[in-house]
Amino acid sequence: MLRTDRFLDIRRDPHSGELLARGGDSEAHSILQRVGFIAVVRVHETYHRAPTGLASDDESRLGTDAVARLRAAGYHVDCDAVFDTDSRPASYLPLGASVAHLAERVREATTTDEAADALTELTAAHDGILAALDEVLTATADFHDGLGGPSDKYIAQRLRHIADEHLRVIHGDLSYLRNKLADRHAPHPGRSTCTREVPSTEQERSAVCACPPPPRALPAPPPPLAAGLRR
Template identity: 65%
Template structure:
């Protein structure tokens, strides 16, 4: 991570009077959006703004909360005096962190069965993660059904389409992958479980396990010399 990504600025723009947050990495952007900011994507940068239509006191509270949350997790934040605060709220791991943990389990899996077990957490028909995502999309569609904006019915239909079509394709294909892994009963060729046992015939007295030594990397041969061009 670049050191510059640990720095942000949250200020009221003197021209547009918007409250803008600039800088930071993806983690900082996640903190900003959880605090209520809206991302703005441009060709050369991504920045965040306060939602439109907020009274100034609510904008001030939103920006102050963002400053507090960012500083609580180690970011250096330059802020307008109105947004400055010494408060450091407790930081809790978001729900996505537990899902990312599944990726770590797959990276450590030594058999197809172990990988299938992890994918089951996604594809479970009753309580899998993808099923839960489908329920969230359905609830968001129902929420829009009750709103009275001109585009709300279209948004509700679009959310249901995402759940019925796109999410269905992901769930179906991932389910097939999980089932093929479950039937395969194979070990990963590049991974092994270390038993921490040293065989009786081990020659190296310093050995602490029976794992094979990693293969030597043979250096690439140097390029052939270039013949000098004849002088004229």
């Protein structure tokens, strides 16, 4: 069965003339955002548009780049002829992939020590991910301070409030949880790992694994005959 979220359209809207990208899943949306598109979130749809104020040639390059990168990632893209291309640029893991890897480490952790090690990358005081996020928020606030627009000072204050209040709470809570896990030194009861070793208390020394065998699945009963088929 075809997955409809692997299909996208990149075209100029016939009414507004806007360059729009429609369709795709969250991975496709990330590709579009990295190319330069802006997400538009509606009640029943999320689509992407080109930034305002671009020259026609810049919009054409934007659309062509999006088609090339999406097709290189395995998406089926229908587009206006001007955006069609055979280019397939190389793709690299985004920075967020290394952060998402921490989630995998926590999902696969079999002990509290392993979970604590993964959370340490988030909570390390000097070079942890949350400390770096604090730096990004502060740098973005400083950037807005220098823009000089009527709302830029407010945006800068808002970013500093997020860093000082919300992010600090998240950092404090996760640091507390990490430290509690690091002190616990316990296996996760639902994630024990089979070592293929026979304990010394085992009577049957010929056993090759101390784990109980998986339960046998009972065969499913045959479906009842329809009333019209009975003789």
